[in-house]
Amino acid sequence: MRLTLALLATCAALPAHAEDAFPATLAGHAYLPAFTLVTPPGDAPRDAWLSGKFTGKTRNEAAMSAPADTGKTYGAHPTGLSLPFIGQPVQGMSGFAMNRADDGSIYTLTDNGFGTKANSPDAMLFFHRMAPDFETGKVERLETIFLRDPDHKVPFRIAYEGTEARYLTGADFDPESIQFLNGEIWIGDEFGPYVIRATLDGRVISVHQTMLDGVALNGPDTPGTVVPAAAGKDFRVQRSGGYEGMALQPTTDLLWAMLEKPLLAADGTPEGDFLRVITFDTKAGDWTGESYRFKLAPGAVAIGDFNFIDDTRALVIERDAGEGDAAKACAEGADAATCFPMPAKVKNIVLVDTAQRDADGYIRRIGHIDLMNIADPDGKALDGMKPAEGPFTFPFQTIEDVMRVDDTHILVANDNNLPFSGGREIGQAAHNEFILLSVPELLAAR
Template sequence: MSFKIALLATCTALATPTLAEEVFPATLAGHAFLPALSLVAPPADAPRDLWISGKFTGPARNEAPMSVMGNVGKTYGGHETGIALPFIGQPVQGMSGFAMTRAEDGSWFALTDNGFGSKVNSPDAMLFFHRMAPDFATGTVTRKETIFLHDPDHKVPFRIANEGTDSRYLTGADFDPESIQFVDGTFWIGEEFGPYLLHVARDGAILDVIPTRLDGAVLAGPDTPGVKVPAEAGKDYQVQRSGGYEGMALQPGTNLLWAMLEKPLLVAGGGTEGDFLRVMTFDPAKKDWTGDSFKFRLSEGATAIGDFNFIDATHALVIERDNGEGDAAKACAAGATDTSACYPIPAKVKNIVLLDTASIDAEGYIRRIGHIDLLNIADPEGKALAGMKPASGPFTFPFFTIEDVARVDETHILVANDNNLPFSGGREVGTAANNEFILLSVPELLSAK
């Protein structure tokens, strides 16, 4: 009997997925941050080209460090962020995934994504992950280690940006890593371009690159090597751009990886198959897909997910979000043409959802138990750091991309944002977002059944 059939056999009838679900309270228990402009030096054997990053984020090559101001883009108000490209060194920038299993010293394995947002503009952005240690007593975050991805054994099945070098360090032109788990001394990373699963040694060396299979067929996206333009959405590729693995959870007991796509799959004609995301299970021991797949239904207004981690053998947390950025209290007035001091698309849906993976209906939907609202966090003890809290009302986490969640203990979770340096704000108009880590007390959410 397959794992999927075994689960279905134990399912109970579920309410209609569109019905309102319970919203649980969240209280801020700690707040820490890594400054937005945090840089790391490349390894000594890295090509000199990688010592200046962000040279290709504009319309033409630019090698003059700190010469072009970052901007959130016209859609989000055209605000400058106060931090300029290119960088001398590599930007640590936003966190794009927490591993459920911590390092021996208690620090968190945290992943940085492809660099500057696309395959085209990130050939000089190195790929790496870190050990991060937030200190909520001081409000600081210490980067204890950075591990750079490289391909010394030529495991990557296509030409990489640094193909002609001895070190063969990987960049954002090769992969877009978005989720990470630590299993039996090695790492598994879910990425978006393939989408692929990357099996990685403790030192960052690539061990395997595994394509995605759903119902026996390989999934591809517009940035998958081998997909040629012109290509028809839904026919030549099914995964949306920036729609690969944003979340990948490690299930205790089974040690299966539950890999969740960020956005709905495409169908013939270019539309999507629905307001749900595919979840496929993978067996790291066998290095193969199990053949089982499930569905996560997005709530109204949500467009994507940010992270996915189990809290016990069957319950898991998922971040779901809209594409908004900035506190609604600073939203632009309807029809405003001057957006220099306001947010034209403020954050509205930033939830952390509790799932019951042992309860799946006949159509494959995983049961949503309830959620907390990251735009409505109580702060009765004044834990929010100065300069990073609203003038009034509850504490909010109003960032465009919130991509990290993990259980800390029976009553607390850790949440962090991806600040897309230097292209996102969210706290203050005209200021780049920091890498914020928040500790939330959510006992009702974690104990809900």
């Protein structure tokens, strides 16, 4: 969508808008159990049948022998699960497509596997069709589709290069956002960052390198980035800072690809408290040359998902890096094994209007809801996931899925980083939770 000079002048003259905070009420709650595994396709390498072999310092081929925990930053709480897994973990969801499948199910996807390019060469990449049932509290996985590159469209060597099927793994891409358009799938990747076009049965059609202001954007995990590399000079995209959100604009079929973290300046530090949004034309198969900015709220360090709700307005998840309910935060001097040392604080769903931008390209923030303050007057929260007192919260480190359901409801879900995240209960791996929220005031705001 291109602005005329007259409209640009109008946008630049717009007065500053105060951002409103809107209420949210829990209307439904469902979950997919944390320990959900799928079997690899029959023609996948035998290597894929035991996943997570490289998450430690050395190769480990003893199934379920290495207990996992949340890491020192989050108290090193055990999650009750052990690596490597027999099969492939579904994990949490890393993005919702705006458009649904013909049967009403939701297209969503799993990310690169175990968190890094180095530790995920045996983690297969796939997307799903899922259907949450808020009557039963369960999420049904209807179909899982594995990504593969039989036509050699990926422009670099993949982990399963020498195989016939050429399935993709977490050593190749880190898929974090997904859209469904005209019978095809579009995926936003974090390593390149790249935009990937694929068929509904998972065959890669094309891979597009990111261009900003006529220059290719690279990260430390982009093939071709040679270590040692200087941050801000040899690469500008932060590690795990690629396309966490990629919204599909209904009227234009443009993909608005939003980086998860700020780009790096020449000195290697973040260029500011904003994220770049770069537009890609699905019809032309190329970048438009236009980009915009999304300003993060104080305390937010990244985004989790980005989806349009109409022609110009969209929802963005912004978050801090915290995990766990503040009611169980560690007091000074407390044993971190019994509490949350870095509890969740900033977990917002922000409504923006992409048509309203100032002279510097900042997209207008209209208002937000706070996922740490959700009313539950009807007791919709599932047993074992209700707070002892106070409002319902969604206290996960990585909340990565949001979509509009109807005029008054949105759907939100988390990525549980299996088996390395908790959030609800100390000592228990986080489930893949889907929450239906009643937010009529937010969706009506302009």
